[in-house]
Amino acid sequence: MRLLRSVTSALLGTFLVACQPASQGSVPVSSAAAPPPAALSVAKQGEPMSDESRSLALYYARLQARLQAEGLLRQDIGSNVSYSAADLARNFERIALYSEYTQVGGRYVARQSRAELRRWERPVRIQLHFGPAVPDTMKRADRLRILAYVSRLRRATGHPMSVVGSNGNYHIFIATVDEQRRLGPQIRAAEPGLSSQVVREITSLSRSTYCAVYASSSSDQPNAYISAIAFVRAEHPDLFRQSCYHEEIAQGMGLANDDPNVRPSIFNDDEEFALLTRHDELLLRMLYDHRLRVGMSAEEARPIVARIAGELRGSGPV
DSSP: OOOEEEETTEEEEEEEEEEOOSOOOOOOOOTTSOOOTTGGGTTSSSSOOOHHHHHHHHHHHHHHHHHHHTTOSBOSOOTTSOOOHHHHHHHHHHHHSEEEEEEETTEEEEEEEEOOOOEESSOEEEEEEEOTTSOHHHHHHHHHHHHHHHHHHHHHHOOOEEEESSSOSEEEEEEOHHHHTTOHHHHHHHOTTSOHHHHHHHHTOOTTOOEEEEEEEOSSSTTEEEEEEEEEETTSOHHHHHHHHHHHHHHTTTOOOOOTTOOSSSTTSSOSBSSOOHHHHHHHHHHTOTTSOTTOOHHHHHHHHHHHHHHHHOSSOO
């Protein structure tokens, strides 16, 4: 769904993708469990860590532990799950040609709607913004992970992508909950045209939203992304944070929907897979195939998508 805002006489459309749990059930917190060492150390340098931030870190650490105990948050590429070319084509349509969120009364609500094909037409320059409470060890580790992941996405899509120190057009903010609430000026500096309403939404996301990305387009090409803002919580334990990077960066490339029937994939909010699968790589390759065009409807894209899927997967389940 699109928000309209004025930037240098152009209307920009903003699209939201957020990672939330499939179930909003409570997560038990036991004082007997050990605190997550990486998450609870985020304030050893810089700003003191608040009680709220420490509580969030403990909450997410226990949530991650519970999901892993249930066999979820898999870190493999899903090679033991078979799917056919027809499955791949159908999954592409569900993920690339639908939107997960719809704007109602000025606010985003979780409601799927048909969409036209969206992707970047210009090089993607990812710039990382770490909050003062994030320790250097986490910054170094996450930067290396993101560099490796961006290289993987560049190979999958064939689209120019890089991680830059300045002048980015895809900004990722990694911050504690206290820093999140004060991010407004930094977000506006990174994306001056972002509406105050969207800035308020990013800075007030509840703990049930693990991470989110807002991608923007221009009025002359409403389905061609020109910038993006992502938010990832510093309180997340390592795997949760890495999962957020994988999902939000990939969804910010144009795979904007989640669907419970798509598997093996990170685009379904069931938490089975924590990291991008081989299936998801193929979706990205299809999205950036030169035979598809920005703005295509599902009906226009469907025969081309079926042909590409057949080339990638053959005629039977693999």
